[in-house]
Amino acid sequence: MDIDINKIQPYTNDELWSPEKFPMPPRSRLHHLQPMGIGTPMVESLTSYVTRLAHSHGVHVGTLIYKEIIPCISKTYKTTNLLCLRNQTGAINGCGLLAEDSVQALSELTLYQNLSNLTMLNWKNIFPNRKLIRNHKAWCPFCYQEWRTNNQIIFDPLIWQIEVIRLCSIHQYSLQTLCPSCKKSVSVLSPKNQLGYCSNCSNWLGNIEDYLNTSLSIHTKFKDKSYFLWIADCLGNLLSFPSTIKSPSKKQISQIIQAIIHQSTKGNIAEFARWANMPKNTVWMWVKGKSLPQLSRLLALCYLCRVDLLDSIINEGNITNMILHQKSIPSSVNERPKIFKNTLNHAQIHAALSEAFQETHPRPMTQVAKRLGISNKVLRRHFPELCKKISQRYLIYKKQSRLERIQKVCIEVEKAVKQLQQQGIYPSEQRVALHIGQPGCFRDKEVREVLNRTRRNWRLLDT
Numbered sequence: 392m393d394i395d396i397n398k399i400q401p402y403t404n405d406e407l408w409s410p411e412k413f414p415m416p417p418r419s420r421l422h423h424l425q426p427m428g429i430g431t432p433m434v435e436s437l438t439s440y441v442t443r444l445a446h447s448h449g450v451h452v453g454t455l456i457y458k459e460i461i462p463c464i465s466k467t468y469k470t471t472n473l474l475c476l477r478n479q480t481g482a483i484n485g486c487g488l489l490a491e492d493s494v495q496a497l498s499e500l501t502l503y504q505n506l507s508n509l510t511m512l513n514w515k516n517i518f519p520n521r522k523l524i525r526n527h528k529a530w531c532p533f534c535y536q537e538w539r540t541n542n543q544i545i546f547d548p549l550i551w552q553i554e555v556i557r558l559c560s561i562h563q564y565s566l567q568t569l570c571p572s573c574k575k576s577v578s579v580l581s582p583k584n585q586l587g588y589c590s591n592c593s594n595w596l597g598n599i600e601d602y603l604n605t606s607l608s609i610h611t612k613f614k615d616k617s618y619f620l621w622i623a624d625c626l627g628n629l630l631s632f633p634s635t636i637k638s639p640s641k642k643q644i645s646q647i648i649q650a651i652i653h654q655s656t657k658g659n660i661a662e663f664a665r666w667a668n669m670p671k672n673t674v675w676m677w678v679k680g681k682s683l684p685q686l687s688r689l690l691a692l693c694y695l696c697r698v699d700l701l702d703s704i705i706n707e708g709n710i711t712n713m714i715l716h717q718k719s720i721p722s723s724v725n726e727r728p729k730i731f732k733n734t735l736n737h738a739q740i741h742a743a744l745s746e747a748f749q750e751t752h753p754r755p756m757t758q759v760a761k762r763l764g765i766s767n768k769v770l771r772r773h774f775p776e777l778c779k780k781i782s783q784r785y786l787i788y789k790k791q792s793r794l795e796r797i798q799k800v801c802i803e804v805e806k807a808v809k810q811l812q813q814q815g816i817y818p819s820e821q822r823v824a825l826h827i828g829q830p831g832c833f834r835d836k837e838v839r840e841v842l843n844r845t846r847r848n849w850r851l852l853d854t
């Protein structure tokens with residue numbers, strides 16, 4: 392049969408076929424998750440996001456950090472492992488280099504943008520990094536429990552990690568910073584991190600009974616709740632604001648402070664400094680834009696004139712007008728908010744210290760002072776005997792705990808040596824440590840002595 396070549400339909404008529412290659416969108420190394428609470432005061436923190444990301448890939452947080460995040464981070468951190476920063480992992484949620492590098496690494500790995508909203512990076516020009524972010528976890532047990540009951544995702548909002556925040560504005564309950572079971576601080580990012588659980592003892596942190604039955608948190612006794620609720624609202628507004636606005640500048644903060652001084656003491660810096668109980672030079676530096684106030688101080692100043700921080704930042708040009716329109720402006724020292732005075736009186740502090748002295752698990756004075764929100768130095772000056780007793784009791788407890796721990800390890804080492812020798816394996820330090828699952832156990836000379844003694848005894852038995 393003759394075929395007329397001109398009558399054959401060319402392939403190009405097939406609508407599914409194209410001579411051009413399909414453009415292949417870039418592939419990400421990891422899949423991304425939608426961050427929780429974006430655009431609300433409860434936006435998720437980056438450490439919480441990392442934890443959820445690890446679990447959704449079916450690996451521990453440590454594995455995600457070691458195998459994926461660290462190789463992506465600039466050389467500065469290659470020698471120091473993120474998890475080795477231990478008490479500083481909270482800085483990942485802050486506005487420094489660690490936060491910047493972590494955001495960049497995670498954006499590269501997931502190809503998901505806008506992760507800086509999960510940190511304080513958007514506000515880095517106006518908030519000094521110092522005392523901005525907590526190094527350990529703070530949480531509202533009511534939020535955790537509510538999410539769990541409603542089968543919602545458990546996460547850690549960024550606002551809980553901001554040092555100045557003391558209350559959950561939803562439940563108006565003080566944020567907790569010590570696990571009710573082991574009485575220790577909880578890490579924000581541990582190798583086997585589980586959101587809502589203690590990093591030390593794996594206790595569920597949302598068990599409300601644990602908190603109501605103990606007087607764990609002195610903050611529940613806050614008298615001036617209104618101040619802490621006000622700052623929680625103020626910062627919540629800030630965190631829910633889209634990151635698309637132009638990053639606020641240092642100059643705006645100095646304008647806000649100038650306006651506050653203008654309003655309260657007609658621009659007299661010295662008088663204002665006396666009134667607000669702050670050093671005159673410090674206030675002068677803020678006014679001139681030479682330094683930035685810590686967030687706690689900036690908020691206390693804003694509270695004086697009920698100035699909303701976000702409003703003042705957005706209405707850059709109208710700050711003065713806005714403050715002038717406020718009605719409830721304190722005009723004398725007596726009207727200063729209680730935050731400028733000590734919120735606990737002498738008797739209350741004495742009672743809290745006595746309680747700390749009798750706790751089942753003694754804690755160092757630094758922790759006791761932190762929980763009370765009063766400097767250790769001040770406490771020691773006013774309650775020297777009580778503070779000394781707390782410290783001494785803690786030292787004895789620490790010594791005893793160490794001895795108990797070593798005793799326990801020694802028994803395990805003895806057992807491991809016997810088991811290995813029975814199997815015909817030489818009980819080297821490394822093998823024994825691996826056998827009992829405690830790699831650093833031979834740092835204690837007592838443990839090493841037990842190992843040597845047991846090995847000698849078994850050799851004698853052999854011969």
Ligand SMILES: [Zn+2]
Nearest residue numbers: 531534559562
């Ligand atoms: Zn809550």
Ligand SMILES: [Zn+2]
Nearest residue numbers: 570573589592
């Ligand atoms: Zn615990």
